[in-house]
Amino acid sequence: xxxxxxxxxxxxxxxxxxxxxxxxLAADVAPADLKAILGVDTSNPYLRNLRIxxxxxxxxxxPDGLRNLVPIKGILEPLPIREEPK
Amino acid sequence: xxxxxxxxxxxxxxxWLTKVKDQGGCGSCYIYGSVGVFEAMLRIEHHVWCRxxxxxxxxxxxxxxxxxxxxxxxxxxxxxxxxxxxxxxxQITAPSSKISLGHPTPDRLGRTSRLDKDGIVAVxxxxxxxxxxxxxxxxxxxxxxxTACFNCYPDLDKSCKDDAVYTPPANGTAGSDGHCVMIVGYxxxxxxxxxxxxxxxxxxxxxxxxxxxxxxxxxxxxxxEHRVCYGxxxxxxxxxxxxxxxxxxxxFYESGNGTYHRNFEVFAQGPGGAVRHYxxxxxxxxxxxxxxxxxxxxxxxxxxxxxxxxAQPTVFGSTYFRNFEILYLTTANExxxxxxxxxxxxxxxxxxxxxxxxxxxxxxxxxxxxxxxIQAAPGAPGNFELVVKNSQGGLDNWWxxxxxxxxxxxxxxxxxxxxxxSGATLVQRWAKGGAPYADLPAGLDxxxxxxxxxxxxxxxxxxxxxxxxxxxxxxxxVDSPPVMIRSQFGATDETVPGNYELCVAVxxxxxxxxxxxxxxPTTSGSWTMSEIFQTDRKGRKVKxxxxxxxxxxxxxxxxxxxxxxxxxxxxxxDGAGWHAREVFA
Numbered sequence: 001x002x003x004x005x006x007x008x009x010x011x012x013x014x015x016x017x018x019x020x021x022x023x024x025l026a027a028d029v030a031p032a033d034l035k036a037i038l039g040v041d042t043s044n045p046y047l048r049n050l051r052i053x054x055x056x057x058x059x060x061x062x063p064d065g066l067r068n069l070v071p072i073k074g075i076l077e078p079l080p081i082r083e084e085p086k
Numbered sequence: 087x088x089x090x091x092x093x094x095x096x097x098x099x100x101x102w103l104t105k106v107k108d109q110g111g112c113g114s115c116y117i118y119g120s121v122g123v124f125e126a127m128l129r130i131e132h133h134v135w136c137r138x139x140x141x142x143x144x145x146x147x148x149x150x151x152x153x154x155x156x157x158x159x160x161x162x163x164x165x166x167x168x169x170x171x172x173x174x175x176x177q178i179t180a181p182s183s184k185i186s187l188g189h190p191t192p193d194r195l196g197r198t199s200r201l202d203k204d205g206i207v208a209v210x211x212x213x214x215x216x217x218x219x220x221x222x223x224x225x226x227x228x229x230x231x232x233t234a235c236f237n238c239y240p241d242l243d244k245s246c247k248d249d250a251v252y253t254p255p256a257n258g259t260a261g262s263d264g265h266c267v268m269i270v271g272y273x274x275x276x277x278x279x280x281x282x283x284x285x286x287x288x289x290x291x292x293x294x295x296x297x298x299x300x301x302x303x304x305x306x307x308x309x310x311e312h313r314v315c316y317g318x319x320x321x322x323x324x325x326x327x328x329x330x331x332x333x334x335x336x337x338f339y340e341s342g343n344g345t346y347h348r349n350f351e352v353f354a355q356g357p358g359g360a361v362r363h364y365x366x367x368x369x370x371x372x373x374x375x376x377x378x379x380x381x382x383x384x385x386x387x388x389x390x391x392x393x394x395x396x397a398q399p400t401v402f403g404s405t406y407f408r409n410f411e412i413l414y415l416t417t418a419n420e421x422x423x424x425x426x427x428x429x430x431x432x433x434x435x436x437x438x439x440x441x442x443x444x445x446x447x448x449x450x451x452x453x454x455x456x457x458x459x460i461q462a463a464p465g466a467p468g469n470f471e472l473v474v475k476n477s478q479g480g481l482d483n484w485w486x487x488x489x490x491x492x493x494x495x496x497x498x499x500x501x502x503x504x505x506x507x508s509g510a511t512l513v514q515r516w517a518k519g520g521a522p523y524a525d526l527p528a529g530l531d532x533x534x535x536x537x538x539x540x541x542x543x544x545x546x547x548x549x550x551x552x553x554x555x556x557x558x559x560x561x562x563x564v565d566s567p568p569v570m571i572r573s574q575f576g577a578t579d580e581t582v583p584g585n586y587e588l589c590v591a592v593x594x595x596x597x598x599x600x601x602x603x604x605x606x607p608t609t610s611g612s613w614t615m616s617e618i619f620q621t622d623r624k625g626r627k628v629k630x631x632x633x634x635x636x637x638x639x640x641x642x643x644x645x646x647x648x649x650x651x652x653x654x655x656x657x658x659x660d661g662a663g664w665h666a667r668e669v670f671a
Contacts, residue, residue: 013243014285015157017113018264022161023235023313026217034221037214038228041369042320043131043348043638045660046098051228054087063371065667066639 041066088220089227093271093280094126095294100641102129103231103270104137104580106293108286112157117143118284119233119266120165121174123318126231126270128199128329131320132348132638135580136199136329138174146172162233162266162316166201166213173198176328193467196405200324202347212322216315219299223272225317231270232317234281234310238265243285246295251278253298254308262308269310270294279310321346327403328468331461332572332584336510337398338633338646342408344368348638351376352646353401353412354654354671359393361414361424364654364671368638373656373670382435385418394422398632398648400459400510405467413439413459413472420449421457421474439472439484442494450484450495453477456567458512458532461488473532475508476500481534483546483554501554502544507535509567509590510633515606516583518549527551533588535564541590541599543611560599560613566591566630573636573643576604586611589634589645594627595620596647596657598664621647621655622666628655 038056042048048066051057059067094102104125109118121140128136143165144156175197191197201212216222216232225232236254239262245252255262271280278296287293300309324347334340343349348368356362361379366372381391399414410426420438427434440447458473470486472495481502486495511533517526527548533541541564543557568590577584583603589596601613621628627650635644643659654671657664 012238012240012263014283014289015109015111015113015115016238016263016265017109017115017117017157017159018235018238018266019116019159019161020235020237020264020313022163023264023266024215026311026314029215029217029314031217031221032214034224037319038224040319040321041346042229043133043346043640044320045640047130047228047320050089054228056228063369065371 088223091271091273091275092223092227093273094130094226094231095270095280101578102126103282104129104135106282106287107140107284109140109284112144113159114140114144114157115266115284116160116162116233116235117147117156117165119235119268120162120169120316122268122282122284123162123231123233123316124166124169124174124199124201124323126268127229127318127320128323128325130230131323132325132330133574133636133641134325134330134333134638135574135577136325137177137580138199139177141177142175142198143168159264162235163213163215166316166318170201170203170212173200173326176326191466193405193407196408196467197326197328199326199329200342201318202322202324212318214317214319216317219311222269222311222315225315226269226272229317229320231268231282232315233266234269234279234315235264235266235313236310237262237308237312239308243289246290246297249291249296251276251296251298254300254305256305257303257307259308267297267310269315281310323347326405327408328405328461331402332513333574333636334402334634335400335458335460335513335571336456336569336631336633336646337401338635338644339401339403339410340635340637340644341403341410346638350635350637350644350656351401351410352633352654352670353379353399353410354632354648355395355398355414356393359395359417361393361395361399361412362671366656366670373668375671379424380433380435382422382424382437385438394418397454398456398630400457401633402460404461404470411459411461411470413457415452415454415457418449419451419453421452421472439495441484441497443496450474450482451477453479455508456510458508458510460512460514462514462530463517463526463528471498471512471530473508473512475505475534479503479505479537481505481508481532481544481554499546499554502534502542502556504537505534506537506539506565507567509534509569511568511570511588513570513572513586515545515548516581531570531586533568533570535566535568539564541568541588543607545607545609555609557607557609558611558613561590561592561597561615564590564592569631569634569645571634571636572603573600574641575600576602586613587634587636587643588613589631589647591628591630591647594650596628596631596645596664598643598659617659617664619657619664619666621649623649623653623655623669626650626653 147156300306350366397415423436439450452474529548656667
């Protein structure tokens with residue numbers, strides 16, 4: 001896979017469509033302040049837990065109802081979902 | 087520390103991505119990548135399938151820049167900026183019909199999911215520019231999928247089979263075109279990003295593929311991290327009421343209002359026949375009385391103002407500008423329809439419903455109870471459907487033809503017998519095959535309480551044009567109106583129907599019942615009671631369940647019930663079971 005393209009390589013099969021001049025190089029753009037953006041609540045309880053575990057979101061800034069309803073576990077261990085039989 | 091691997095196809099025990107799409111021969115990858123990220127974030131943040139229509143964006147670009155422009159290439163930043171200004175609608179009709187911004191349905195504004203640039207103050211945009219591996223991984227781990235645009239070589243077209251990792255060519259290799267995909271995960275063990283392409287399920291591994299991290303000085307200029315990526319904060323997403331139409335019923339609705347677009351709205355009968363509107367702020371979770379609805383003009387001469395609400399209202403958010411539509415039994419046993427017009431921010435009274443099929447138009451009467459009242463397909467805008475108990479002990483199904491915009495109500499069917507109570511249990515079924523299109527017959531389901539105090543489901547069999555069909559009975563000693571929704575449980579993708587969820591007060595407690603929604607049941611569905619739960623208020627009992635929602639909060643079920651002292655209490659079910667929450671009225 002990869003490597004130099006030779007004349008015998010087939011052309012593209014699928015359509016593309018990106019004008020790369022409209023997408024800056026990462027090196028040319030200052031990093032966004034993710035601490036501020038990820039420091040806000042999310043409705044997703046699993047992501048909320050991860051943000052707390054990784055230090056982006058402070059639990060004490062959340063309303064009571066969002067602090068303890070879902071058990072907090074390790075970030076690599078999925079939280080239990082109350083699944084109903086399919 | 088960022089997770090070492092993420093896969094949004096199946097994470098936390100749930101699925102988060104819509105079915106893989108195919109851009110065909112059009113150079114529109116930048117639209118598919120951007121809309122795909124938006125869809126994923128709607129699902130991750132609000133826990134509802136919210137399939138969007140790329141043609142909505144394509145048609146708008148074509149309208150502005152010429153017919154061929156949408157397929158002529160672009161970048162995600164422009165697409166996401168356009169979505170922030172205009173939203174993206176659902177796939178309203180069969181693709182061949184070309185209904186979109188260029189040829190919109192009258193209710194396009196109410197069928198568009200939105201991006202709110204004011205929601206996330208730290209960004210002041212509804213999407214975030216990410217640069218570098220660390221930011222990309224943090225975002226994918228803690229928020230969701232992102233766009234990625236890169237130098238695409240022809241060898242990608244036949245790569246990524248059987249989960250093989252694709253390594254991009256060396257820096258300086260000729261023969262590439264620009265292409266955009268979604269990054270929907272990564273794996274540090276594989277040292278690769280998980281991408282979702284827009285080349286159909288025949289490409290890669292079911293439309294997905296592993297794309298190797300770049301190596302500095304070797305092939306990093308052709309890697310996904312070479313150019314900026316774009317992510318959408320979940321809190322900026324605001325799903326449309328049409329996508330959520332099966333997820334609520336009764337007097338309880340989760341609107342798109344509030345900082346996180348997850349406010350709860352409850353409409354309840356107040357003193358003296360007034361209608362009160364309570365709101366739970368989605369940021370603070372505090373309940374408050376938001377307003378008492380304005381008085382209305384009353385019969386017989388409609389010169390006197392007053393209130394006439396005689397039972398708990400039923401409410402939904404319609405595709406008409408996301409208006410709140412409420413319906414309630416009046417003190418004259420009529421049914422009054424009122425709406426909150428989001429464009430003027432005022433309440434409009436449509437008055438008691440009238441049967442337009444007779445001359446002069448006669449009021450539509452109800453023999454009591456809670457009306458089933460929803461907006462359903464077919465039709466674009468979808469027709470309003472109403473089922474109430476009639477004076478003969480049966481049920482009347484009224485409908486309003488919204489597709490032809492005549493706003494007239496007519497009787498569609500009378501069915502059932504020996505009905506004790508109607509309830510806010512009317513829900514729309516899935517069209518055959520789960521197709522999202524409005525023009526395929528789907529049918530309705532409804533549960534009422536019979537004279538024997540058991541619950542009975544009825545099914546309006548539209549595909550076979552068989553009318554309303556009596557189905558199974560379940561429960562015992564039921565003497566209050568039930569509330570029913572179709573949840574996202576079991577809905578493994580946007581085409582799979584979710585389970586039925588029903589709550590009803592019995593002997594002072596609440597019974598939660600559910601039934602498998604896939605395949606759609608015929609006349610003999612099998613209900614299971616999952617739990618009985620009670621109020622935590624000492625000495626109090628639950629009188630009746632008034633409303634039910636499956637909310638943005640992690641597939642939680644939410645219920646509002648009236649206690650025996652007239653107070654309203656909120657209950658919710660998360661992964662740990664049902665909880666008695668605030669008494670707010």
